[in-house]
Amino acid sequence: MSGPVSPVDSTEERPVTGPPGMEVTDGRRTVVGGVPVSRSLPRARRRTVGAWCFVDHFGPADVRDASMRVGPHPHVGLHTVTWVLDGEVVHHDSLGHEQLIKPGQLNLMTAGRGVAHAEETPPGATGALHGLQLWVAQPDATRHGPAAFEHHATLPEAEVGPVVATVLVGELAGARSPARSDTPLVGADLVVTGPATLPLDPAFEHGLLVVDGPMTVDGRLLEPGAFAYLAPGRAELGLTPGPGSGRALLLGGAPFGEPILMWWNFVARSRDEMVEARRAWEGESEQFGPVESHLGRIPAPPPLWDRPGMQPLEK
Numbered sequence: 001m002s003g004p005v006s007p008v009d010s011t012e013e014r015p016v017t018g019p020p021g022m023e024v025t026d027g028r029r030t031v032v033g034g035v036p037v038s039r040s041l042p043r044a045r046r047r048t049v050g051a052w053c054f055v056d057h058f059g060p061a062d063v064r065d066a067s068m069r070v071g072p073h074p075h076v077g078l079h080t081v082t083w084v085l086d087g088e089v090v091h092h093d094s095l096g097h098e099q100l101i102k103p104g105q106l107n108l109m110t111a112g113r114g115v116a117h118a119e120e121t122p123p124g125a126t127g128a129l130h131g132l133q134l135w136v137a138q139p140d141a142t143r144h145g146p147a148a149f150e151h152h153a154t155l156p157e158a159e160v161g162p163v164v165a166t167v168l169v170g171e172l173a174g175a176r177s178p179a180r181s182d183t184p185l186v187g188a189d190l191v192v193t194g195p196a197t198l199p200l201d202p203a204f205e206h207g208l209l210v211v212d213g214p215m216t217v218d219g220r221l222l223e224p225g226a227f228a229y230l231a232p233g234r235a236e237l238g239l240t241p242g243p244g245s246g247r248a249l250l251l252g253g254a255p256f257g258e259p260i261l262m263w264w265n266f267v268a269r270s271r272d273e274m275v276e277a278r279r280a281w282e283g284e285s286e287q288f289g290p291v292e293s294h295l296g297r298i299p300a301p302p303p304l305w306d307r308p309g310m311q312p313l314e315k
Helices: 271-281
Strands: 024-027 027-030 036-042 052-062 069-075 079-084 089-093 098-101 104-109 115-120 127-137 148-150 155-160 161-173 185-192 194-199 204-214 215-217 221-222 225-231 236-241 246-253 261-263 264-267
Touching: 024 221, 027 098, 036 161, 036 185, 036 204, 052 155, 052 204, 052 246, 069 271, 079 089, 079 161, 079 185, 089 104, 098 104, 098 148, 148 236, 155 194, 155 246, 161 246, 185 236, 215 225, 261 271, 264 271
Parallel strands: none
Antiparallel strands: 024 225, 027 036, 036 052, 052 127, 069 115, 079 104, 079 127, 089 098, 089 115, 104 148, 155 161, 161 185, 185 246, 194 236, 204 225, 204 246, 215 221, 215 236, 261 264
């Protein structure tokens, strides 16, 4: 499920000191579309990791108490990456796609110059809902291009000792995802059943989100919800799960050299671009198009740029 990015995400926080080259923060708790969320990016001290600019860990929650209901809303300048760990989500978009996503499957939507979508728990669903919603900032070379959508029913896996890595985007340990990436990236779901050393691209900066834990990361014990930022220059990462096994999300990429602004559901380069995108959405412009959904269309909040704490998030 998507956004929105709020000025609250820029609230100052104190990182937990980790080993050299590592900073650790806890996710900010919020609720999006009726589902509890822990948001790791963007944060005051860390706007992006590579081109990854938004990380929401939603659930786990019982759908009887927290059913997903995210009505039609717009995006520009980003990819949305949806990875479900438990339960199911239905995606509808203005390109005409209706796609059920199940655990082990990946949805990737490219916004480009404009797209709209809605996400919801299927009618009659039971059990838990648990997963990850990620955004990737598009570079100037592609962010004004056409919108697109892709669904991957299966993804490649790499085994690194007692780690099974499902590669969502990019390449890890010789396994390459078929999913689109417009900049050098990696994204992988790691199931860790014993002590292991994971290879990293030293040209990338990385982030590791502990999904199920605890987990020791390069000698530092991290609880579920902790997000460890790893500076470029690392060629490997030591992981040891707590009792039983652990799960983590690894994100990485070449440092994103383009300045970006983030506000609501938009990733742009200037305030004027975001004002224009908001105007287009509120005016029901063809830039975004209609979405077939029984859920209500989400209106854009007012762009209160000049009020304290309401500046767009800038990298």
